[in-house]
Amino acid sequence: MPTKIExxxxxxxxxxxxxxxxxxxxxxxxxxxSLRRLAxxxxxxxxxxxxxxxxxxxxxxxxxxNGKPVGLSLRSQDDCKVMLPGTKHGLVYEVxxxxxxxxxxxxxxxxxxxxxxxxxxxxxxCEKPDGCxxxxxxxxxxxxVICIRVKDGAVxxxxxxxxxxxxxxxxxxxxxxxxxxSDDPIVVVEGMSDTAAAMDLGFVAVGRPSNLGCxxxxxxxxxxxxxxxxxxxxxxxxxxxxxxxxxxxxxxxxSKVSRDVVMVLPPxxxxxxxxxxxxxxxxxxxxxxxxxxxGQTRISAELxxxxxxxxxxxxxxxxxxxxxxxxxxxxxxxxxxxxxVKINGHSETFAVHSEGFRSHLCMxxxxxxxxxxxxxxxxxVTNTMAxxxxxxxxxxxxxxxxxxxxxRLYLDLANTKGQVVEISPSGPKLLSDSPIPFIxxxxxxxxxxxxxxxxxxxxxxxxxxxxAQFTLVVPFILASFNPAGTLPxxxxxxxxxxxxxxxxxxxxxxxxxxxxxxRTLPSDERDLLIAASNSAVLVFDNISHLDTWLSDAFCRIAxxxxxxxxxxxxxxxxxxxxxxxxIILNGIEEVADRGDLLDRAIVLALPxxxxxxxxxxxxxxxxxxxxxxxxxxxxxxxxxxxxKRLPEVSLHSSPRLVDYTRWAVAIExxxxxxxxxxLKAFADNQRLAQEGVVESNAIGPAxxxxxxxxxxxxxxxxxxxDRLNRAGxxxxxxxxxxxxxxxxxxxxxxLAPTLKTLYGVEIVWAKKMGGHRRVxxxxxxx
Numbered sequence: 001m002p003t004k005i006e007x008x009x010x011x012x013x014x015x016x017x018x019x020x021x022x023x024x025x026x027x028x029x030x031x032x033x034s035l036r037r038l039a040x041x042x043x044x045x046x047x048x049x050x051x052x053x054x055x056x057x058x059x060x061x062x063x064x065x066n067g068k069p070v071g072l073s074l075r076s077q078d079d080c081k082v083m084l085p086g087t088k089h090g091l092v093y094e095v096x097x098x099x100x101x102x103x104x105x106x107x108x109x110x111x112x113x114x115x116x117x118x119x120x121x122x123x124x125x126c127e128k129p130d131g132c133x134x135x136x137x138x139x140x141x142x143x144x145v146i147c148i149r150v151k152d153g154a155v156x157x158x159x160x161x162x163x164x165x166x167x168x169x170x171x172x173x174x175x176x177x178x179x180x181x182s183d184d185p186i187v188v189v190e191g192m193s194d195t196a197a198a199m200d201l202g203f204v205a206v207g208r209p210s211n212l213g214c215x216x217x218x219x220x221x222x223x224x225x226x227x228x229x230x231x232x233x234x235x236x237x238x239x240x241x242x243x244x245x246x247x248x249x250x251x252x253x254x255s256k257v258s259r260d261v262v263m264v265l266p267p268x269x270x271x272x273x274x275x276x277x278x279x280x281x282x283x284x285x286x287x288x289x290x291x292x293x294x295g296q297t298r299i300s301a302e303l304x305x306x307x308x309x310x311x312x313x314x315x316x317x318x319x320x321x322x323x324x325x326x327x328x329x330x331x332x333x334x335x336x337x338x339x340x341v342k343i344n345g346h347s348e349t350f351a352v353h354s355e356g357f358r359s360h361l362c363m364x365x366x367x368x369x370x371x372x373x374x375x376x377x378x379x380x381v382t383n384t385m386a387x388x389x390x391x392x393x394x395x396x397x398x399x400x401x402x403x404x405x406x407x408r409l410y411l412d413l414a415n416t417k418g419q420v421v422e423i424s425p426s427g428p429k430l431l432s433d434s435p436i437p438f439i440x441x442x443x444x445x446x447x448x449x450x451x452x453x454x455x456x457x458x459x460x461x462x463x464x465x466x467x468a469q470f471t472l473v474v475p476f477i478l479a480s481f482n483p484a485g486t487l488p489x490x491x492x493x494x495x496x497x498x499x500x501x502x503x504x505x506x507x508x509x510x511x512x513x514x515x516x517x518x519r520t521l522p523s524d525e526r527d528l529l530i531a532a533s534n535s536a537v538l539v540f541d542n543i544s545h546l547d548t549w550l551s552d553a554f555c556r557i558a559x560x561x562x563x564x565x566x567x568x569x570x571x572x573x574x575x576x577x578x579x580x581x582x583i584i585l586n587g588i589e590e591v592a593d594r595g596d597l598l599d600r601a602i603v604l605a606l607p608x609x610x611x612x613x614x615x616x617x618x619x620x621x622x623x624x625x626x627x628x629x630x631x632x633x634x635x636x637x638x639x640x641x642x643x644k645r646l647p648e649v650s651l652h653s654s655p656r657l658v659d660y661t662r663w664a665v666a667i668e669x670x671x672x673x674x675x676x677x678x679l680k681a682f683a684d685n686q687r688l689a690q691e692g693v694v695e696s697n698a699i700g701p702a703x704x705x706x707x708x709x710x711x712x713x714x715x716x717x718x719x720x721x722d723r724l725n726r727a728g729x730x731x732x733x734x735x736x737x738x739x740x741x742x743x744x745x746x747x748x749x750x751l752a753p754t755l756k757t758l759y760g761v762e763i764v765w766a767k768k769m770g771g772h773r774r775v776x777x778x779x780x781x782x
Contacts, residue, residue, distance in 0.1 A: 005071070487580060
């Protein structure tokens, strides 16, 4: 018996005279034959409670997946569109003339299902006898099953389980398909007029009522049929693209029930399929050729934003965020998880749990939905991505500012274009994207695009350095490019008004500009590691004293030794941090007074500026900014030349910084300096630095005085302590004056290497006598 909607449709179809269909066809630019096959009708008058009381409406039947009309959409002569009250949306398509609704097939509705316990047979999917639903027409061999346990193989989730289709002959919902037969793929579009346009091209076509409407019905109707899903170019002012979103949703739905599903957007200047046909003369052959060239079977990068919007509408915010996150390339370093993503055409790498990656997810979600994601969903997604990075990602290490791979060196310019400089022995070149992962911490500032015709010599007039000091500074500037060995620590020591801070700032701005600029000393090791994790060069200003723990920490950072610290909010987990950084220390007093740090140090004593040498800082900075691209380019060309000469460098002896020294000698040769220039400058610098340590040490001059008065001296540590206190005078008030015999012992241990090397004095510790430890000073050469 016909339903009420079918009775209404039959009445309205009787009102649609051929001449009226011809007029509508001319208005839409489609054929009247396609409109007749879609079974359009005409309603002279439709009364609405509020507004929209036009004189005459076209009536378009919208159907379920079984050909049954479930809704009547109305279209006025000036293209106003509404639904007839009391009906619902469905699909627009021509019904197969041989199709019989119902028959022995499955139809939607509760009456079609029977529980396994009522049918007396087990579920054919999970093989359990309780709870699952079987299609009622043949429970012993059902065409469809809703299994409450097994998800794998299901076509879609249902409210109380997962729908499994076991028999797909014809259409799953009927004995014969509701769509006309065809050897070609069906064309899936949006709306009645595009459906008619596709039919004019000779295809079986299905029109969705909206971009995301009736996806389940579409899957039922087109099951096992190859399909071409055509989207629309209809970008809105808020950035949403519903035409793309609908195309992706339809592709996603059909891909679950068919292997051959292609999606395609019209050319960028064309809104939809009807406009393509009407305004640009699209033909069947032209359409198939375009699909072959531009059709996609997977979501491309250009369609990801629309896919995010679909996921947010159909699933959840977390699912939408996962669509964005899954575009990232994940890896880990054994402790932390990282993600490399494409932003504005270049690669950027973030720690998965960083604010940078969360911001990337938030921005992607906002672009797709014009909404902000929930913080809890962000947490879920970042935690999931961190797990995927650790268990599925490759192991790798991200770099900060300086990197290396395959015999090539890289400098991250950290600009908005994502440019890096690649350096090989043949020279430097600018790349638009980085082949290795670089972390760009929040404080990192960009370097200028280098001019490779410049020279590092152009920097010399801005710095108050003599020739020997400049010889030492040039290799230091380029130290981080050499990935091997311990890095030197540069120590600037001078009185006020010698340009120390400006020199420090220039060196940092040249190789690793940072918003933090010149830092004060950290209060603990954690603060130091945070600074080292966010900069390639650490510069500490106005230092008057280094505690032992900090001096040791600087040595470990310069050599790249790992640090272990307790993970926050955990009692047992340990966070391991490996950093290798250049360090610059600036102070008035001698700060590198411990042997380990001194062995790694280049100590420069800057002379005070004479009045005629002084210039305004603004003038100096203006000159530096003008020269910076050229000096940087000259430095990078120098690195390339040093790489070429490095294999030829061999050292006659092995100093403490052997890898760095080889690199410095390679730079010396690339600069064209005389052989041995660097080694002599470094040896002289070490000698002067060690003399400065003794002279600036609280007890150093007193120890030298004792040795000069006596070629040898022997006594207990207590005797020496008393003698030094009597002779020390005001020196005993100094902060570093030893307050106990144990403190004196520590001072002597620190001075011992320098006294032996420079002054030929050996400190010998004898066995305790009478409970007192004895010490002796002996000259080992005159």
